[in-house]
Amino acid sequence: MTSVTLSVNGRQHVVEVEPRRTLADVLRDDLGLHGTHLGCEHGVCGACTVLVDGDPTRACLLFAVQCQDSSITTIEGLSKDGALHPVQQAFTDNFGLQCGFCTPGFIMLLVGALESHSVGNDEDLVEVLSSNLCRCTGYRSILQAAKQAAAELQAGAGKGAR
């Protein structure tokens, strides 16, 4: 067992973990943050996507012991003072979810892409979204939500907000 200090959604957690346990397992089983979903466990479906130092990252392909000194954000850490993050709000407004299993992964993917990486146009957005799978196949409304969120975050960035 190894002792690791994880910084998750701005809070420090000291956990004793076996090195083989992934960040996704520790978030869910040790910290009780069940919003991070585990689908394929080999990096294909994207359901476990979280932010590690701002970058969208597959939490099933990262061991928790690697995350000492990293800042992790999960779906639970997005809303501020009861207000949804613009990407969450956009998913609500555009019916961007059906069963909801893939939704946290899609939202974290988009937050990371829109806040830390350049996403120029709709084609770039489609490319970003192609990273994750929705087995309800609700991609049209997910893309619609992504477009709204991108427009809002870019307008916000122009005003120096967020």
Place this chain on the structure above:
Amino acid sequence: MKPSPFDYLAPGDLDEALGALAEHEGEAKVLAGGQSLVPAMNFRLATPSVLVDLNRIEGLAEVRVGDGELVIQSLVRHRDLEIPATEDATALLLARVSRLVGHLPIRVRGTVAGSLAHADPAAEWCMLAVALDATIVARSVRGTRRIAANEFFEGLFTTALAEDEIITEVRLPLLGNAGTGFREKSQTAGDFATVATIAACTLDDGIVADARLAIAGAGATPVRANRAESLLVAREATPDAIAVASRAAAEDVEPSSDASTSADYRRHLVEVLARRALDDALEAAS
């Protein structure tokens, strides 16, 4: 599934990492980006008893240009190459290739050196290394050696790298103002290539002075289309010449069939994608 148990080592410098690999030779694996290794561990296709994590080592994540080469160190991520380091054709080609390696979350963590060490037959970086005659610099406690790309890839997921070695640098020659082409067909966006091709050509007064053509996804390792290249050199770059060379490239590969793709279809893709990559390269060179 979950990986089998292992001891995790996170050395603070390269010598310590090399020492750990030597000590646990045959049982240890190097962890860089982990975007291929960790899935293999989750499936228990890989069951190392020791993992040597390079990510705590400073000074291993540089891209630099010098002595006619572009040098990529161990921890350079796919994403780091999306913005070209210079205006040289090599850097511009890397930028185009990097955008088709996996998806954004894979690209922010996965490394070029790791991709070469993994040696997936459809991997873009392995094909690029073969196309450009890259040199792979490998270090161990025994010393440093330089391995030519054409001797590095030995078979399916098999390389010349010894179990106690770490790739410290991937050195790619600068192509100057050569024209390049990169074409890929994959089942879905971000997926591994079914077949991919890279071409790099220079022209001298309308005559092909140098031609490189590499193919991934049509055999156990990426290959150079030697006969296609020699069919082009010292000739005018006409559509006919390009078509003849592309056909030769398709005749010379040895693809196999799998559940999704027949060998015949792969061979067809080689011809089409070789032609398109050569078209792009020769047009850019003129």
